[in-house]
Amino acid sequence: MTHKERFFATIANQPVDRPASWLGLPVPSAVTELLRYFQVNSVDELKIKLDDDIYPIEVPYNFPPSNHIACAFKFAKMAHDDKPDERTLTAPGFFEDIDDPVLVDSFPWPDPALYLDVEESRRLVKAANKDYIRMGVMWSAHFQDACAAFGMEKALMVMLMNPEMFQAVIDRITDFYLKANEIFYEATKGYLDAVLIGNDFGSQCGLMVDPDSLRTYVFPGTKKLIDQAKSYGLKVIHHSCGSIYPIIQDLIDLGVDSIHPIQALAQDMDAPTLKTGFTGKASFCGGVDAQHLLVNGTPEQVTAKVKELKQLFPTGLIISPSHEAILPDIPPANIEAMFNAIN
Amino acid sequence: MNSELLEKLSECVEFGKINLASPYPPQMKGQPGADEITKEALESGVTPTEILNDALITAMNKVGQKFTENKIFVPQMLLSAKAMGASMVHLKPFFANGSVQRKGVFILGTVFGDLHDIGKNLFGMMVEGAGWEVIDLGIDVKTEKFLEAVQQHPTAVVGISALLTTTMVNMKPVIDAIKAASPSTKVIVGGAPLSADFAATIGADGYGKNPQEGIVWLDKISA
Numbered sequence: 402m403t404h405k406e407r408f409f410a411t412i413a414n415q416p417v418d419r420p421a422s423w424l425g426l427p428v429p430s431a432v433t434e435l436l437r438y439f440q441v442n443s444v445d446e447l448k449i450k451l452d453d454d455i456y457p458i459e460v461p462y463n464f465p466p467s468n469h470i471a472c473a474f475k476f477a478k479m480a481h482d483d484k485p486d487e488r489t490l491t492a493p494g495f496f497e498d499i500d501d502p503v504l505v506d507s508f509p510w511p512d513p514a515l516y517l518d519v520e521e522s523r524r525l526v527k528a529a530n531k532d533y534i535r536m537g538v539m540w541s542a543h544f545q546d547a548c549a550a551f552g553m554e555k556a557l558m559v560m561l562m563n564p565e566m567f568q569a570v571i572d573r574i575t576d577f578y579l580k581a582n583e584i585f586y587e588a589t590k591g592y593l594d595a596v597l598i599g600n601d602f603g604s605q606c607g608l609m610v611d612p613d614s615l616r617t618y619v620f621p622g623t624k625k626l627i628d629q630a631k632s633y634g635l636k637v638i639h640h641s642c643g644s645i646y647p648i649i650q651d652l653i654d655l656g657v658d659s660i661h662p663i664q665a666l667a668q669d670m671d672a673p674t675l676k677t678g679f680t681g682k683a684s685f686c687g688g689v690d691a692q693h694l695l696v697n698g699t700p701e702q703v704t705a706k707v708k709e710l711k712q713l714f715p716t717g718l719i720i721s722p723s724h725e726a727i728l729p730d731i732p733p734a735n736i737e738a739m740f741n742a743i744n
Numbered sequence: 745m746n747s748e749l750l751e752k753l754s755e756c757v758e759f760g761k762i763n764l765a766s767p768y769p770p771q772m773k774g775q776p777g778a779d780e781i782t783k784e785a786l787e788s789g790v791t792p793t794e795i796l797n798d799a800l801i802t803a804m805n806k807v808g809q810k811f812t813e814n815k816i817f818v819p820q821m822l823l824s825a826k827a828m829g830a831s832m833v834h835l836k837p838f839f840a841n842g843s844v845q846r847k848g849v850f851i852l853g854t855v856f857g858d859l860h861d862i863g864k865n866l867f868g869m870m871v872e873g874a875g876w877e878v879i880d881l882g883i884d885v886k887t888e889k890f891l892e893a894v895q896q897h898p899t900a901v902v903g904i905s906a907l908l909t910t911t912m913v914n915m916k917p918v919i920d921a922i923k924a925a926s927p928s929t930k931v932i933v934g935g936a937p938l939s940a941d942f943a944a945t946i947g948a949d950g951y952g953k954n955p956q957e958g959i960v961w962l963d964k965i966s967a
Contacts, residue, residue: 490862491861491862491865553862554822554865557818557819557822558819558822558823558826560819561760561768561819561820561823562766562767562768562823563767604862604863604936605936605953606812606814606953606954607814607817608814608817609817609818609862610817610818610819611816611817611819611820614817614819643936647814666937667936691909692909692936692937693909693937693939696909728908728909728910729910730909730910730913
């Protein structure tokens with residue numbers, strides 16, 4: 402099968418020659434050792450060597466210092482590193498003391514058209530090998546940004562105490578992403594196959610927010626983002642770290658094609674439990690534990706886990722680390738073992 | 745009368761009713777909250793110790809239990825902690841003059857190199873709700889800062905949190921330094937990628953998979 406045929410068959414729960422795979426996104430501090438170990442010159446070369454199926458394309462967003470669309474809103478009242486992985490969700494945010502929804506316009510909402518680089522979007526997607534699944538890494542984390550807008554603890558209390566205020570803010574954030582995504586989808590029309598969107602809803606032990614509140618305040622925006630991607634013919638992979646079992650059916654109903662990253666050690670997120678609950682109803686992406694196994698396990702243990710996953714999910718699972726970021730504490734030998742076992 | 749007030753106060757904290765003006769929870773809208781009921785209880789002769797032990801700690805224990813069982817979630821827990829805080833404001837003078845004793849001092853921080861604090865903050869609230877004085881050192885806390893705090897509070901228990909596999913390894917040098925400076929100081933660790941085995945290998949005295957497990961451990965060592 403080609404990379405594309407394998408991906409589409411995997412998410413449709415149809416037979417595959419082998420499960421589709423995704424390396425994930427190695428963080429810069431992990432890349433050097435990966436390139437050295439695999440004796441390649443770039444992550445692109447590494448993916449070819451591993452026979453990976455998905456080619457992620459980051460949205461080019463010229464907004465210094467991060468130049469990352471995940472840092473498009475300057476909500477924080479305190480200085481912070483302004484990197485996608487170092488945003489301080491819990492720091493006091495712009496809306497911390499604002500309780501009138503009318504004042505939602507007092508924030509200088511950015512216009513994505515001013516920062517999203519259309520030409521670079523087109524160049525990036527055209528440069529990606531068309532044999533791969535070209536996946537736009539959109540994130541569009543409207544819930545997490547709404548948390549940052551107030552400061553997370555305040556945001557979650559506002560959600561219950563002053564829902565109109567929370568709704569006003571999350572709606573504006575959703576509108577921003579809908580506009581940004583439209584620009585990116587138009588620029589990459591005909592070249593993009595899938596998108597990755599998402600928010601972290603889970604902790605290690607359970608959902609952070611009750612399912613009803615998510616359904617009321619968050620999922621309507623998720624639905625718009627999914628419908629928009631679908632209107633461009635794109636498959637939607639939805640990311641949420643943590644234990645999210647009680648809302649997996651919601652995500653399926655919202656139109657998600659694959660649920661990422663199935664954080665294997667989080668409560669009820671192990672592969673056997675997911676297989677029992679959702680065989681044939683959903684597809685997943687992830688599953689190879691990155692909290693312990695990939696970091697501390699031996700290549701033999703990684704091989705055994707991947708073989709177990711393949712037995713449980715002969716299709717319906719894109720095998721990938723259970724966290725999209727490949728951190729520098731994962732030995733490259735374990736990545737090699739993972740892909741050898743997949744292939 | 746007193747037991748009725750304590751029960752009402754406990755209910756306010758359990759369900760996150762902060763004060764009269766608070767619209768949450770909807771079924772208690774328009775009713776007095778933890779703020780007003782604590783005031784009324786003190787004026788009626790309820791002792792601060794009874795308020796702390798028989799209303800606040802009892803309620804927060806229920807909250808922790810429900811959170812562990814995924815019957816309530818972070819927003820509800822935050823509102824319970826907020827309601828408890830509204831009550832505690834009235835108890836502050838009694839803590840200051842020593843007429844009410846807390847269970848102990850708990851020093852808390854996210855290990856150096858790690859900026860994540862959601863779990864740490866929730867645990868801090870629960871520990872406070874369990875009757876401890878919490879000194880939160882924040883995120884990315886250097887070893888020296890933990891040592892300074894231990895020096896200032898020699899009988900304190902220390903809690904260290906980490907979210908990442910790349911930062912949880914920083915806990916061992918912090919624990920080593922604390923134990924070297926103050927061998928009797930107890931340390932508990934927590935965070936998503938941790939396990940009881942890992943906690944034992946780095947020399948921690950305790951580990952909490954969730955806030956409630958941490959509280960149970962604290963109660964055990966302070967008994």
